[in-house]
Amino acid sequence: MNAATLALRVEGIEASRQKTRRLKFLTWAVVLVAVAWSIQVIVVRDTDWSRISLASLLDIAKRFVELDASVVSEDLWKASLETVVMATLATVVGLLMSIPVAWLGAANITPFGKSSYAVGRFLMTMSRSVHEIVWGLIFVSAVGLGALAGVLAMAVRSIGFISKTIAEAIEDVDPKPLEAIRAAGGTKFQILWFAILPQIIPVFVGNMIFEWDINIRRSTIMGLVGAGGLGLLLFRQMAMSNYGGIAVVILAVLALIIFGEVASHYARRAVI
Amino acid sequence: MRGLAAPVEAAAVAADEPAVVAATPRAANSSPATWSRFRYPQSLYKYAALIGSLAFLAWSIEYLDIDLERLPGILGRMGEMLARRYVPPNVGHVLNAEYWHTVVETLQMSYFATVIGLATAVPLAWFAAWNVTPSRRFLHKPARLVIMACRSVHEMIWTILLVMVLGYGMLPGALALTLYCIGFAGKLFSESIEAIRPGQVEAIRAAGANQLQVFVFAVLPQVRVAWTGISIYSWDVCFRAATVVGFFGAGGMGWYLRESVQRVASKDVAAILLSIIVVVILSELFSAWLRKRIGQAVA
Amino acid sequence: MKAVLEVKDLRAGYAEREILKGVSFTLGPDDFFAIIGPSGAGKSTLIRCVNRLVEPKGGQVLFNGVDLLKLSYPEMRMQRRNIGMIFQEFNLIERLSVMDNVLTGRLGYTGTLRSILRMYTKDDIAQALRLLDRVGLAEHVDKRADRLSGGQRQRVGIARALIQNPKLLLVDEPTSSLDPKISREVMTLIREIAREFHIPVLCNIHDVDLACDFCTRVIGLQDGVKKFDGRPDELDKAALQDIYAMEVL
Numbered sequence: 001m002n003a004a005t006l007a008l009r010v011e012g013i014e015a016s017r018q019k020t021r022r023l024k025f026l027t028w029a030v031v032l033v034a035v036a037w038s039i040q041v042i043v044v045r046d047t048d049w050s051r052i053s054l055a056s057l058l059d060i061a062k063r064f065v066e067l068d069a070s071v072v073s074e075d076l077w078k079a080s081l082e083t084v085v086m087a088t089l090a091t092v093v094g095l096l097m098s099i100p101v102a103w104l105g106a107a108n109i110t111p112f113g114k115s116s117y118a119v120g121r122f123l124m125t126m127s128r129s130v131h132e133i134v135w136g137l138i139f140v141s142a143v144g145l146g147a148l149a150g151v152l153a154m155a156v157r158s159i160g161f162i163s164k165t166i167a168e169a170i171e172d173v174d175p176k177p178l179e180a181i182r183a184a185g186g187t188k189f190q191i192l193w194f195a196i197l198p199q200i201i202p203v204f205v206g207n208m209i210f211e212w213d214i215n216i217r218r219s220t221i222m223g224l225v226g227a228g229g230l231g232l233l234l235f236r237q238m239a240m241s242n243y244g245g246i247a248v249v250i251l252a253v254l255a256l257i258i259f260g261e262v263a264s265h266y267a268r269r270a271v272i
Numbered sequence: 273m274r275g276l277a278a279p280v281e282a283a284a285v286a287a288d289e290p291a292v293v294a295a296t297p298r299a300a301n302s303s304p305a306t307w308s309r310f311r312y313p314q315s316l317y318k319y320a321a322l323i324g325s326l327a328f329l330a331w332s333i334e335y336l337d338i339d340l341e342r343l344p345g346i347l348g349r350m351g352e353m354l355a356r357r358y359v360p361p362n363v364g365h366v367l368n369a370e371y372w373h374t375v376v377e378t379l380q381m382s383y384f385a386t387v388i389g390l391a392t393a394v395p396l397a398w399f400a401a402w403n404v405t406p407s408r409r410f411l412h413k414p415a416r417l418v419i420m421a422c423r424s425v426h427e428m429i430w431t432i433l434l435v436m437v438l439g440y441g442m443l444p445g446a447l448a449l450t451l452y453c454i455g456f457a458g459k460l461f462s463e464s465i466e467a468i469r470p471g472q473v474e475a476i477r478a479a480g481a482n483q484l485q486v487f488v489f490a491v492l493p494q495v496r497v498a499w500t501g502i503s504i505y506s507w508d509v510c511f512r513a514a515t516v517v518g519f520f521g522a523g524g525m526g527w528y529l530r531e532s533v534q535r536v537a538s539k540d541v542a543a544i545l546l547s548i549i550v551v552v553i554l555s556e557l558f559s560a561w562l563r564k565r566i567g568q569a570v571a
Numbered sequence: 572m573k574a575v576l577e578v579k580d581l582r583a584g585y586a587e588r589e590i591l592k593g594v595s596f597t598l599g600p601d602d603f604f605a606i607i608g609p610s611g612a613g614k615s616t617l618i619r620c621v622n623r624l625v626e627p628k629g630g631q632v633l634f635n636g637v638d639l640l641k642l643s644y645p646e647m648r649m650q651r652r653n654i655g656m657i658f659q660e661f662n663l664i665e666r667l668s669v670m671d672n673v674l675t676g677r678l679g680y681t682g683t684l685r686s687i688l689r690m691y692t693k694d695d696i697a698q699a700l701r702l703l704d705r706v707g708l709a710e711h712v713d714k715r716a717d718r719l720s721g722g723q724r725q726r727v728g729i730a731r732a733l734i735q736n737p738k739l740l741l742v743d744e745p746t747s748s749l750d751p752k753i754s755r756e757v758m759t760l761i762r763e764i765a766r767e768f769h770i771p772v773l774c775n776i777h778d779v780d781l782a783c784d785f786c787t788r789v790i791g792l793q794d795g796v797k798k799f800d801g802r803p804d805e806l807d808k809a810a811l812q813d814i815y816a817m818e819v820l
Binding site: 471472474475476477478479480481482484485488489490493494496 | 622624648649650651652654655656658660661662663664665666667675676677678679680683686687728731735741
């Protein structure tokens with residue numbers, strides 16, 4: 001390459017790079033403007049800044065920090081245990097409910113072709129679209145206050161994720177063992193049991209543990225709709241405006257989540 | 273010298289073979305191989321686990337005071353309740369300008385939370401990723417802690433706390449959603465960083481680049497695709513939560529929901545729930561489309 | 572002749588395991604050293620200790636008189652600019668173009684903000700084009716790195732190392748991922764360029780024949796210890812068996 005061609009190519013590269021730079025700059029500018037607009041609406045216009053001042057914020061912070069040790073009673077342990085049990089039960093029930101949904105929503109084994117596949121996928125989407133609080137409200141009005149409503153709400157909410165991962169695992173299954181069993185004259189059930197299940201179980205056990213971890217988080221607020229556990233304790237403290245007590249319950253929630261993270265980390269290691 | 277490497281390797285291969293052949297034939301007087309269905313202790317563990325789970329189910333139902341008698345008729349009662357109290361939903365309740373305004377509020381809160389949450393999650397994830405964090409001593413653990421704290425507390429709890437501090441309105445909701453987003457995206461972002469190929473990082477380091485340059489040139493190009501998907505997913509999840517934060521005093525559609533629930537106006541509640549579901553499904557369709565379009569551009 | 576690189580009693584490893592047990596050698600400005608030895612001998616570690624991608628435990632690494640092991644992290648980064656490295660698996664940034672990959676070699680010389688905005692100087696771009704032309708990739712300048720063949724990728728890696736204007740080239744198993752014919756081409760290119768730009772080379776290589784064809788001196792490593800340090804024609808059967816003793820067993 002001689003000097004003239006080199007200079008020409010350098011110019012060309014510089015020009016195209018400048019163009020790309022300008023485009024990127026423009027995109028970021030648009031994003032920034034949109035953010036600025038939303039900040040203006042949310043922070044500036046909507047908030048009643050006359051009520052909030054540094055003094056009032058510090059005062060509230062102080063009230064939170066003065067932990068109310070009286071809340072650390074047997075009630076707290078009971079509520080924590082209840083939360084964990086609710087989450088575990090909900091995950092198991094959710095798994096049971098997910099199995100038929102996954103069956104419908106897996107393209108290779110769905111019984112009635114396109115229509116049942118659509119139904120399966122629709123159920124998965126519905127379960128995920130509706131927030132667990134909304135499910136909680138629905139079940140509280142269906143079965144009354146108490147742990148059952150919370151467990152059912154979380155179970156139904158879990159269907160979305162669990163059935164989706166099972167369906168994907170079923171769709172990704174290696175067809176060769178299925179072929180082998182069918183060739184040997186096995187029934188549909190035997191195919192399911194010996195060829196499909198051993199392939200998908202490791203996948204969905206891992207995901208189940210993941211969902212259990214998330215359900216512990218959801219379980220902490222189910223009490224807000226009357227379901228029990230730490231959420232109920234939190235609700236009571238809030239009703240009393242006991243800032244110190246609220247802080248204690250939230251610390252308990254954090255501790256519980258950490259416990260859940262550690263437990264699920266080791267459980268997943270053990271499975272995989 | 274020349275060709276001496278070959279016999280060295282050949283000898284190594286030959287050394288392997290006799291060992292393989294020797295392993296297979298069995299000693300002459302061992303008993304014939306048997307196969308049993310129930311091999312101890314593996315089957316013991318399996319059955320113990322199965323019985324343990326059933327026992328746990330039974331115990332937990334007992335412990336949580338769940339009245340199993342309520343279950344059999346549940347679908348029937350739900351259907352009856354649905355027909356009597358919730359249907360037909362009072363759609364008129366939601367078809368007014370004020371309600372549409374709350375839908376816009378919900379969008380604004382979710383947009384604010386996603387952008388600011390993601391912007392904060394990027395550096396946090398960088399610090400929290402064990403393989404490329406700029407300081408394993410001072411930045412790694414605190415960053416992981418922050419992400420975990422944001423994730424652990426449910427977004428509704430954040431909302432309630434912030435409403436207590438800041439009063440009703442969109443700000444507490446937007447901030448709560450931002451914290452939720454930081455936790456959600458932060459974990460996914462840092463996990464994808466920890467899965468990158470280390471060779472590219474090595475090469476950029478070897479050229480004398482500083483930490484930030486290493487991040488931009490060796491990490492970002494590798495995680496770009498995954499992060500785009502995660503970002504869109506985060507907005508999706510954020511929007512879903514935004515529709516409900518109003519229930520606890522933040523802005524958006526949830527406020528209407530709370531109001532109707534408190535009045536026990538079930539037909540209004542039904543209408544609002546329906547509108548929430550419709551809006552969420554629309555947002556999911558939008559994010560699926562966005563993922564496809566941007567996915568093609570970024571890959 | 573002043574030495575470019577003096578390695579004295581280099582030790583490296585973890586608490587449980589010693590990988591390098593006191594290796595010493597000297598590299599002059601016209602040298603092309605080949606490090607040979609069985610796998611696990613510590614060849615990769617040795618190369619990476621020179622530019623401190625791996626932290627050694629003890630010893631000295633004198634690069635043009637400066638002991639690299641005593642430098643702080645920012646100072647070491649400055650020194651890394653003068654040491655170019657070519658990798659076994661090429662280590663290109665797959666999603667970036669060939670041009671962008673070569674330009675990353677200038678990161679040590681470019682300010683953080685400018686580099687993030689990809690605002691390299693025109694001189695850098697001209698230099699990149701010249702080098703790409705020299706390694707025969709002038710037509711592939713805008714191609715994405717993952718669309719190239721193995722041999723082409725390694726040549727991009729060579730250009731990337733050279734755009735740093737290095738005073739030393741570290742080469743880690745440049746041909747392990749390439750087939751024999753391309754391996755020879757790549758080694759020839761490296762040797763030519765080293766001579767043309769007057770840069771000494773320290774090269775890890777497991778193919779002993781290839782090593783002897785291209786280098787001026789051979790260092791044989793076994794289990795972290797230097798077992799041979801001499802010219803290629805001095806590398807006889809006895810010496811080889813000494814170095815590779817473990818592998819035959």
